[in-house]
Amino acid sequence: MGSDKAKGHLDVLLLQVLKDGPAHGYSVASALRQRSGGMFDLPEGTIYPALHRLEEARYLESDWELVNGRRRKIYRLTNSGTAALVKERNRWAEFVAAVESVLTPVTPRPA
Amino acid sequence: MGSDKAKGHLDVLLLQVLKDGPAHGYSVASALRQRSGGMFDLPEGTIYPALHRLEEARYLESDWELVNGRRRKIYRLTNSGTAALVKERNRWAEFVAAVESVLTPVTPRPA
DNA sequence: TCCCATACATAGATACTCTAGGTATATTGA
DNA sequence: TCAATATACCTAGAGTATCTATGTATGGGA
Numbered sequence: 275m276g277s278d279k280a281k282g283h284l285d286v287l288l289l290q291v292l293k294d295g296p297a298h299g300y301s302v303a304s305a306l307r308q309r310s311g312g313m314f315d316l317p318e319g320t321i322y323p324a325l326h327r328l329e330e331a332r333y334l335e336s337d338w339e340l341v342n343g344r345r346r347k348i349y350r351l352t353n354s355g356t357a358a359l360v361k362e363r364n365r366w367a368e369f370v371a372a373v374e375s376v377l378t379p380v381t382p383r384p385a
Numbered sequence: 386m387g388s389d390k391a392k393g394h395l396d397v398l399l400l401q402v403l404k405d406g407p408a409h410g411y412s413v414a415s416a417l418r419q420r421s422g423g424m425f426d427l428p429e430g431t432i433y434p435a436l437h438r439l440e441e442a443r444y445l446e447s448d449w450e451l452v453n454g455r456r457r458k459i460y461r462l463t464n465s466g467t468a469a470l471v472k473e474r475n476r477w478a479e480f481v482a483a484v485e486s487v488l489t490p491v492t493p494r495p496a
Numbered sequence: 497t498c499c500c501a502t503a504c505a506t507a508g509a510t511a512c513t514c515t516a517g518g519t520a521t522a523t524t525g526a
Numbered sequence: 527t528c529a530a531t532a533t534a535c536c537t538a539g540a541g542t543a544t545c546t547a548t549g550t551a552t553g554g555g556a
Binding site: 410430 | 501502503504505506507510511512
Binding site: 278280281283286287290291294298306309310311313314324363366368369372375376377378379 | 393424479
């Protein structure tokens with residue numbers, strides 16, 4: 275069983291973290307881990323390709339930085355990325371609502 | 386982009402529908418479609434293999450029925466399936482909480 | 497008679513995330 | 527000094543879940 279912790283919602287999570295400020299991949303992973311209370315402890319093999327994909331899609335832009343001899347690739351949200359985030363958040367809300375409506379048994383006959 | 390509408394949460398949805406009463410595959414699909422407001426309009430190639438898998442896992446049991454010349458495979462939840470449902474619902478709740486905690490920007494300093 | 501809804505099934509394709517491997521530098525502590 | 531750990535990046539291939547496409551068969555309505 276591969277974990278698949280983000281279950282198809284990785285993009286919203288990444289976009290949201292970057293919305294709160296530019297960051298590099300490693301720190302995005304840390305932020306995600308902390309903010310989710312450890313639930314989203316995603317491996318680098320998940321994070322980096324995802325960031326590449328989002329940059330490819332023009333939702334992110336990046337620049338290389340050199341800090342203490344270590345190179346970092348700083349990502350920031352584009353306008354397009356901000357729009358995508360809004361859309362993805364809406365999709366998330368709709369998804370939750372749909373699942374909840376299935377999980378909540380219909381009251382058969384209100385008194 | 387394949388839809389992947391249930392995004393890793395298919396099992397809870399199926400178990401919950403069956404929790405509300407025994408049903409056959411086709412009607413489970415209809416119930417899911419109706420109860421989700423059309424969001425979970427899952428193809429048969431998703432529903433049937435999933436039900437087989439859940440039966441294989443002993444979460445479901447089934448019997449064949451013949452109604453108006455049409456055969457139906459009626460599934461019902463086992464005790465084990467009920468327990469799995471509870472567990473899955475908890476996992477769902479935790480998942481939602483984790484995503485929400487990422488999507489909700491931290492209040493920097495409460496007044 | 498033809499089409500649509502009902503009702504089941506499965507093989508192979510697709511897509512997303514993970515595993516596992518690789519490179520390299522800085523820091524800590526034994 | 528040397529090893530281990532944390533930082534920081536990367537990718538190929540594996541695995542898994544769901545979908546696409548296709549097949550069978552019956553009943554009912556136009």
